[in-house]
Amino acid sequence: MTTSSARALSARKLEQLSSKRIDLVRLHLEEVLASSAFAGSERAQDFLRLVVEHALQGDVDALRERMIGAEMFGRPVGYDTANDSVVRVKASEVRKKLAQYYFTCKGNPSVRIELPRGSYVPTFTFAPAAFKSVAQPAPASPVSTEQTTATDDDSAAPPNVPVAPRSAAKGFRRWVLPVAGGALGLVALGSVIGYQLLKGRHGDSEPPAEIRSIVVLPLENLSGDPRQDYFADGMTEELIADLGQVSALRVISRTSAMSYKGTKKNLPDIARELGVEAVVEGAVLRDGSQVRITAQLIDARTDHRVWSRTYARDTTSVLAMQGELAQAIADEVSINVTPQEQARLSRSRPVNPAAQDLYLQGKLRTNSGNFVDAIQFLQRAIEADPNSAQAHAALADCYGWMGESGLLPYTKAFSKQKSEAFRAIELDDSLAEGHIELANATMDLDWDWETADVEFRRAKELNPNSVLAHEKYAIYLGRIGRLSEAVAEANRGLELDPVSARSFRIAGFIYYFSRQYDQALALMGKAQALDVNVPENHFLLGDIYAERGKYAEAVAEFQKNGDNAHALGHLGNAYARAGQIDAAHKTISRLEEHVRRDGVGEYEIALVYAGLGDKSNAFKWLQSAYLAHSEGLTNLRIDPCLDVLRKDPRFANLMQRVGVTQDRTALTQRSR
Numbered sequence: 001m002t003t004s005s006a007r008a009l010s011a012r013k014l015e016q017l018s019s020k021r022i023d024l025v026r027l028h029l030e031e032v033l034a035s036s037a038f039a040g041s042e043r044a045q046d047f048l049r050l051v052v053e054h055a056l057q058g059d060v061d062a063l064r065e066r067m068i069g070a071e072m073f074g075r076p077v078g079y080d081t082a083n084d085s086v087v088r089v090k091a092s093e094v095r096k097k098l099a100q101y102y103f104t105c106k107g108n109p110s111v112r113i114e115l116p117r118g119s120y121v122p123t124f125t126f127a128p129a130a131f132k133s134v135a136q137p138a139p140a141s142p143v144s145t146e147q148t149t150a151t152d153d154d155s156a157a158p159p160n161v162p163v164a165p166r167s168a169a170k171g172f173r174r175w176v177l178p179v180a181g182g183a184l185g186l187v188a189l190g191s192v193i194g195y196q197l198l199k200g201r202h203g204d205s206e207p208p209a210e211i212r213s214i215v216v217l218p219l220e221n222l223s224g225d226p227r228q229d230y231f232a233d234g235m236t237e238e239l240i241a242d243l244g245q246v247s248a249l250r251v252i253s254r255t256s257a258m259s260y261k262g263t264k265k266n267l268p269d270i271a272r273e274l275g276v277e278a279v280v281e282g283a284v285l286r287d288g289s290q291v292r293i294t295a296q297l298i299d300a301r302t303d304h305r306v307w308s309r310t311y312a313r314d315t316t317s318v319l320a321m322q323g324e325l326a327q328a329i330a331d332e333v334s335i336n337v338t339p340q341e342q343a344r345l346s347r348s349r350p351v352n353p354a355a356q357d358l359y360l361q362g363k364l365r366t367n368s369g370n371f372v373d374a375i376q377f378l379q380r381a382i383e384a385d386p387n388s389a390q391a392h393a394a395l396a397d398c399y400g401w402m403g404e405s406g407l408l409p410y411t412k413a414f415s416k417q418k419s420e421a422f423r424a425i426e427l428d429d430s431l432a433e434g435h436i437e438l439a440n441a442t443m444d445l446d447w448d449w450e451t452a453d454v455e456f457r458r459a460k461e462l463n464p465n466s467v468l469a470h471e472k473y474a475i476y477l478g479r480i481g482r483l484s485e486a487v488a489e490a491n492r493g494l495e496l497d498p499v500s501a502r503s504f505r506i507a508g509f510i511y512y513f514s515r516q517y518d519q520a521l522a523l524m525g526k527a528q529a530l531d532v533n534v535p536e537n538h539f540l541l542g543d544i545y546a547e548r549g550k551y552a553e554a555v556a557e558f559q560k561n562g563d564n565a566h567a568l569g570h571l572g573n574a575y576a577r578a579g580q581i582d583a584a585h586k587t588i589s590r591l592e593e594h595v596r597r598d599g600v601g602e603y604e605i606a607l608v609y610a611g612l613g614d615k616s617n618a619f620k621w622l623q624s625a626y627l628a629h630s631e632g633l634t635n636l637r638i639d640p641c642l643d644v645l646r647k648d649p650r651f652a653n654l655m656q657r658v659g660v661t662q663d664r665t666a667l668t669q670r671s672r
Helices: 003-015 019-033 042-056 065-073 086-104 195-199 226-244 254-258 267-274 315-332 339-346 353-367 371-384 389-404 410-427 432-444 449-462 467-479 483-496 501-513 517-530 535-547 551-559 565-577 581-598 602-612 615-627 631-635 640-645 649-658
Strands: 111-114 123-126 213-216 278-287 290-299 304-314
Touching: 019 042, 019 111, 019 123, 042 065, 042 086, 065 086, 086 111, 086 278, 086 290, 213 226, 213 254, 213 267, 226 254, 226 278, 226 290, 226 315, 226 353, 254 501, 267 278, 290 315, 304 315, 315 339, 315 353, 353 371, 353 389, 371 389, 389 410, 389 432, 410 432, 432 449, 432 467, 432 631, 449 467, 467 483, 467 501, 483 501, 501 517, 501 535, 517 535, 535 551, 535 565, 535 640, 551 565, 565 581, 565 602, 581 602, 602 615, 602 631, 602 640, 615 631, 615 640, 615 649, 631 649, 640 649
Parallel strands: 213 278
Antiparallel strands: 111 123, 278 290, 290 304
16 A cells, blocks of 8 residues: 555544544543653654644644644755654654553553554544443453444444454453462553554455564663663563464564664564564563563554553563463464463463573673673572573573683583583473573583484474574584585574574575585675674685685685684684795694683694694694594584595594594585
8 A cells, every 4th residue: 555545544534533532532632741751842742732633633634744844843845854854753752652651551541542653643542431332341350351343423332343353353352360479460451453543454354364474573661761771672582582482483583673673664664674474563661570561463464553462560470471472472363372382381480580680681791792791690690599590591501602702611611501501401491592502512512412413403392483593403413414404404594583694694604514605605795784893704704715715815804803713723724725834833823822821722723734734733633622622623524624634544533533424425525
């Protein structure tokens, strides 16, 4: 539908407002403008009053961006709206204030005023209690929040109340308000569908197509305190994780979803970029020990709201609230939830508020790559609540990254990772993250490939939408030579995380190890477009250039990684293969210092000697790497830098000790 067609449709619907409805809207408007949400912002008050009055008068043509700019802000009628965003900025502020008002208001207001994203035409949703047409006795318990579509005649009850289509009507269920353990209980604002303004998306048409792909956009922090952003982000991540357990849904990952934080893009454009059919957006407000989350489900194919609901709980019940919200969304999109998934979503998960807060602070730092600080917060979270499976799994993740990055000696890092992962599983076997970390630890520490396979599969079963599970399993499959399967897993990760530099980079590594260098380079071009200043990007680009014989370009990329031991090994290998022998030996000296100081670098020294063609020293350092349990040895089967050693019997013996076997058919000849 074009913008002009949508505006004409809105005008026709607004013409159907009766005088009683208009009076209700105006009375409610004054309540909204007098609220604390709009206090102190006369411009926001004036903006909302202007658009509401134009709408009530049926003057929709005046609700164009250029016309509002001229009327309210004194702009010339023909001003350049592309370079002057004054109307868009003020509309965004008003939307936020409206959300804050409805978030904090008590009870269910008789009218709800909303300003849809991408439009300046307000919509008005009426609660059934506002009309005689629905004046029927309500049962005392369970409490019903069922909504109906009001007729044009406010004074008489209709003989037949229209029934919403199945996909929307599933949300019109009766909810019991649980009151226990200090919880505020579930507050359902219901799947509010207000009279004719929202009837246009239903009418008498067939139910909309089933939704099978969804993104949860970052929940907005309504506290007014930017320091609380981490809490809203944490709640977003928890909701994504809960929805991810529903195998029939494709749920976009946290990384891609968070890239739209603060975006000005409209929902249909976001949905197209991510390839999803529906969008969940909402907000979080934490006030003392109470948390309120509001969420609405938008069908991106029609840009219409399907469902909205607000939940309020004590902080001790916030995770249970997330599970209920995920279950409600799954119900609303007509997705079948298996009994096992239902049980996981509805399980009781008591929360220690202090520990949960520290955990979210730790996750914030983990997601930004600050593992040292993250470990401190997570350890404090465990001190506050030793039974927090999430905190143990997150701590295991940090130790794993520290080991894989060479920031801690391998055996120390992976031993800690394994211990924390075991504890997480012991506390909550249904937590996918615990199984992912145990799989990684057993692979990197014990070279126990069979256990790693079992744990990765268990993680994918528990959360089919876990990008980390798919990407780590792709790495595992590549290391044991099942490269076509590894590519498939990496591509699945890209489907779930389509605008993440990390996902493109992981897929690029898999194609690199598969000797598909052109494909790897193409993927890295996309990763660079999303995030150009990531050290891992330079690392993989250097590897690809080296295998294509572009040693100068390879050296330039590796040098951008600084004094990192892993990058130095590949830098020295590129120097050696380019004939820069002195530079290669200087790199070996730098790596020997890393070995003495940090306990990492043996495998990387072997790579440099392999590039020099010095097999004796290469195998000497590979043996040292074996004794140090170097993480690099997990790539023995597939690392192109070691191809020159593969025909030597000592190489087959080393592969056998590490637990992988030589399969020459899995590897092609080095592509220069």
